[in-house]
Amino acid sequence: MPGRARRLLRAAATTVGGLMLLAASTTGAAARPAPQAPPGPNAPVRGAVQGRVLGSRAVTARNRAAVDRFRQLRSSRTPRLAGSTHHEWWGTKVSASSHALTSVIATQSVDTSLRLTDSDDVLYAPTLKPRDGACIEMVTVHTDDQPQVWAWDWCTRTGQDVGASVDVDSSFLKDYGTTVNGRSAYTVQVALTDPAGNTWTAYLYDYATKAWQTFFTSGGTDQAGVDYGWDMFEYYSAVDRSTGNVQVCDDLAGRTVESSSLQVQTSAGWSPADPDNSSVFPGDSMDPATYLCSGVTSSMVTPNSDWRVSVS
Template identity: 45%
Template sequence: MASPFRSSPLRAAAAAVVTCALTAAGALLAPAAAQAAPPSAPVTADRPSTPQANAPTGAPVSGRVLGEAGIRPQDRPGIQRFRDLRAGRTAPTRPSAAATGSSAPADLADQAHRWWGTELGPNGDTGYDGVTATHTLDAPLRLSGPNDFLYAPTTKARSNSCIELVTVHTQTSAQVWAWDWCNTDPAQQVGATVDIDSAFLQKYGTTVNGRSAYGVRILQTDAGTNTWSASLYNVTTATWDPFFTSQGTDQTTLAYGWDMFEYYSDQTGSGNVGVCQDLSGRVVETTGLKIHNPATGAWSDAGPADATVFPDATMNPSDYFCPGITGRMASPYSAWQVTVR
């Protein structure tokens, strides 16, 4: 399948990952490997499902941790993979098992890295300076593999935007991260983290299509300094609570943004990825993906004029090492779903 990363080093990295397919990739997971995967529960039925894009600014997100201090040691190998592929490095360095307190991660070429969703500004900066969307969240979801990471949904506004806002699931946690792509220190690119816990759900949780979700916004607040701010929609106060701010030059050098489903996952003995097993019966979804026009101040749905689907129009289950996975654009390109049977 085609790579969404258009710089040649990233194409090479993605191509290396694709070659690791096992011949048993299409087989179903062995029954012994299965585990219970309860569907996400709605927070409350009477909360608004759509954040107001132009709502006022509230208080900073409570419970957030700024910088690398919010990252658990066992998560650092996955962070290094994420950083290296985004930045176009084909030979990432990884912390040792002793340094992370966990098992050593699989080599990059042996771990599947896959994505699917909306590509924003496929032709570069198309005149917008912000995105907002409602993302599913799944507080109880934990992954079975110690080296696996689910970044879904994850969004970055456009070329030269500083922040990627990510819903993160690992073996030990469910969190929201802000990646600081304008920080030139590769050891300090995680800008802020917050746990998806009961306190988070009380302030930011809503319900969309019967699933728990939350509203995100990334907006350029100063074009002269290329300053960007990421916020979460507080449903109790109807405000955008600041999460993280950064300025400078985007170090990814990628000429587009995205709102997508993404994972890094080891393959099991069946040839399928562990994330496939973990997501069985679940849905990852983005709704209400909008872009902001700085000239008019208006927000409009992401559509064919400024977005597309990537890396392919549909998800081929064998490419994703997950027989039951499907992806569909519910409303091209402002709403998408990834489902695992």
């Protein structure tokens, strides 16, 4: 998320992982699901996402100081947590003029075998927020532990920033997984479900039942302080002084992160993200020197609805 510092929430991911079902796999890669066609936005909504963790169970009291510190850093717009930590992002910026936008859908890659080397590093990629005013950001979280999907609550006033989370393991992929360009992925929708209360709901698509399932709901006032939406590759990572790369770069060697089939809905209906309603941000591509990643390449496969970031 541009201009924000969330690395301090690393402990929250570990805590949530410990609360998940014992059947969740914690080592190795889960079996890759079969490729399936992207879901339609009008598929039925049935039930709730299995295995999700809600509310106060998502972040324990011992992590509260880290969450409070995150809020302070965001409000002061401090771009980095320390001189040895690098924070960057790249991807699709949904236009600031898109206040008529009422829903977004995207299919996000997730790597069940990826474990970051540095326990303080976090890869938030892909991460999706519809627009200014939206209450929910859906985040694919990679750390040194089990990957997860988070619903980040931008409208909370209780301090419970991680509103919902779920481990990405073999059980998750069995129901919610698909394969895009040889990589495991899941599909998410974030929709304005009650304009009067500015209530937003996040859904995951269950490929087994061909239906959307509710993941998290939040309403109120967006406190992100950013006047646009985004679908981004983002990281917080320590710099390896021996190589000059961020550690996340070395961890991603030989891997690709991809967001595909990004669609936006307005009163005119659904349309793919394109140069008329979005842009590439903050630049056309990721400069290896700026991102401290000598092997990184980025591309808009289909402007601006499908992007890829790879590290050689």
